[in-house]
Amino acid sequence: MEILAFGVQSDEKPLIEKAFAGHHDVRCLDVFLNEDTAPIAAGYEIISTSVNATLNNRVLQTLAAGGTQMIAQRSTGFNNIDLEVAERLGLTVSRVSYYSPYSVAEFAWALVMAVNRRIVRASIRTRDFDFRLDGLMGRDMRGRTVGVLGTGKIGEAFTRIAHGFGMNLLGWDVAENPECVALGMKYVDKEQLFAEADLISLHVPLLPSTEHIVDAAALRTMKDDAILINSSRGGLVDTKALVAELREGRFTGVGLDVYEAEAGLFFLDKSLDVVEDDTLARLVTFPNVLVTSHQAYYTVDAVGQIIEATVKNVLDYQAGRRSENVLVPAVS
Ligand SMILES: NC(=O)c1ccc[n+]([C@@H]2O[C@H](COP(=O)([O-])OP(=O)(O)OC[C@H]3O[C@@H](n4cnc5c(N)ncnc54)[C@H](O)[C@@H]3O)[C@@H](O)[C@H]2O)c1
Numbered sequence: 074m075e076i077l078a079f080g081v082q083s084d085e086k087p088l089i090e091k092a093f094a095g096h097h098d099v100r101c102l103d104v105f106l107n108e109d110t111a112p113i114a115a116g117y118e119i120i121s122t123s124v125n126a127t128l129n130n131r132v133l134q135t136l137a138a139g140g141t142q143m144i145a146q147r148s149t150g151f152n153n154i155d156l157e158v159a160e161r162l163g164l165t166v167s168r169v170s171y172y173s174p175y176s177v178a179e180f181a182w183a184l185v186m187a188v189n190r191r192i193v194r195a196s197i198r199t200r201d202f203d204f205r206l207d208g209l210m211g212r213d214m215r216g217r218t219v220g221v222l223g224t225g226k227i228g229e230a231f232t233r234i235a236h237g238f239g240m241n242l243l244g245w246d247v248a249e250n251p252e253c254v255a256l257g258m259k260y261v262d263k264e265q266l267f268a269e270a271d272l273i274s275l276h277v278p279l280l281p282s283t284e285h286i287v288d289a290a291a292l293r294t295m296k297d298d299a300i301l302i303n304s305s306r307g308g309l310v311d312t313k314a315l316v317a318e319l320r321e322g323r324f325t326g327v328g329l330d331v332y333e334a335e336a337g338l339f340f341l342d343k344s345l346d347v348v349e350d351d352t353l354a355r356l357v358t359f360p361n362v363l364v365t366s367h368q369a370y371y372t373v374d375a376v377g378q379i380i381e382a383t384v385k386n387v388l389d390y391q392a393g394r395r396s397e398n399v400l401v402p403a404v405s
Contacts, residue, residue: 077114078147079106080123080340081357085376089121091381096388101211106342108132115139119387122351124148124367125336126368128166137162145386147379148370150306151400152279153336160401167386167398169379171226174376178230180330180368181274181304188300188363189214190325208360212271212325215239221268222263222286223277223305224250231274243270246277267294272302279306289314292323304369307333312352319359327362330369339366364391 078089079102081101093099097119104110106126110280114120114136122128122144133155136144143165146154159166186195190211198205218241221228225246230240232253244250244267246328254260263286267273273295287301287310287368295301301324303310312333319327332339334350348354357364370376382398389396395404 074118076121076219077117078102078121078127079104079110081112081177082340085380088377088380093387094390096384099288105336106132107337108135111135112139114141117191119140119145119390120145121145121147121383121387123340124150124153125340127151127336128154128159133162134213137164143167143387143390145383145390146400147383150278151366152308154400156401160403163402165277165390166400167383167390168400169382169386169394170398172370172378172382173372173375174226174230174403176372177227177276177304177369178222178234180365181227181231181276181302181328182234184302184304184328184363184365185272185300185326188302188328193363194338194360205313214272217241217271218243218269219247219272219274221253221258222246222266222273224253224258225276227305228274228276229253232258235272240272263291263355264294266313267291268296268351270299271296272300274302275305275309277305277309279308284308285311287311287315292318295324297323300324300327301326302328304330305329307331307335312356315360316352316355319356319362324361327359328365329356329367331367332356334366335367374395 076097076099078101079098081103086101089099106122108131120141128150137232146168149169154166183390191209195209209253215238219235220243222245224244229250229252236256242256244253244258244260245263245266249260292314338399356362386398
């Protein structure tokens with residue numbers, strides 16, 4: 074059988090083909106699944122999609138009408154999938170519930186240190202043979218306070234690194250993680266976390282209850298010299314409100330690997346297009362802001378595990394085996 078994989082980066086293609094070898098052929102497309110590209114899936118029983126795929130009602134209807142029965146999403150997050158519609162249409166949808174949380178946690182720390190120590194600006198300067206230090210002053214992490222929103226797998230890995238730096242640990246989550254408590258984390262309400270933390274890092278999933286958890290009010294509560302990092306989902310931050318605060322000259326640094334309107338932009342080369350997103354255009358002009366395009370997970374280890382799990386999800390589906398990676402049909 075041939076499987077159709079959408080949104081495959083060139084680095085990933087040989088890994089996907091190798092992982093499926095001996096099981097199935099794979100047709101890898103670099104385009105993302107959306108309303109325009111969904112008709113390509115006609116005739117494919119099994120497709121695989123990437124994190125920025127659009128799996129709304131219309132796309133799912135098109136897929137089902139074309140004969141698709143199984144969607145193997147190659148990510149942990151699944152806020153891009155209308156699971157109710159998928160279930161109603163009788164589709165099987167899987168995701169990858171576990172892969173290296175260190176990939177994302179370590180990248181979040183790369184953002185922290187890059188904005189804190191002005192690494193990008195320093196590199197641009199030295200390439201231009203400008204060796205001045207003005208404006209490049211950072212701050213020690215040791216002894217400062219980190220606030221981690223969401224202390225699951227990635228939040229815990231991020232916290233371990235913060236512990237290594239010798240930071241005071243504050244956490245906010247619906248459930249306390251005993252591993253984080255053992256490291257000395259104190260769980261507080263999010264208002265206290267926003268007010269007291271020198272560094273705030275977001276690791277909660279995007280849900281209706283967490284959408285714009287960092288809104289105008291939360292941003293105003295934060296210290297003027299705080300560092301804010303979002304490597305979870307763009308919708309957690311009200312970006313327009315963030316831009317308004319940055320215009321006031323606030324924050325030591327902001328590192329964003331995700332952006333609420335990233336679909337249709339991130340993972341694509343838009344360098345020759347007219348920029349239509351004024352918020353993003355303004356955001357990248359601030360000297361204390363660093364934006365990357367959803368690459369925190371992109372290590373050879375994490376991508377390898379994602380692909381391995383995706384192959385297993387497909388084989389489980391074909392053998393009628395249930396696994397924790399199946400999102401629908403829900404277990405009754
Ligand atoms: N940038 C990237 O490349 C990338 C890659 C993978 C994951 N992510 C994001 O990171 C997020 C976290 O991943 P994880 O593997 O640590 O997930 P996880 O499920 O292990 O942890 C999520 C944590 O959030 C908590 N939580 C859930 N709902 C909450 C709520 N309403 N309020 C407060 N806390 C809540 C949970 O209790 C849990 O501790 C994912 O949901 C995804 O959005 C980003």
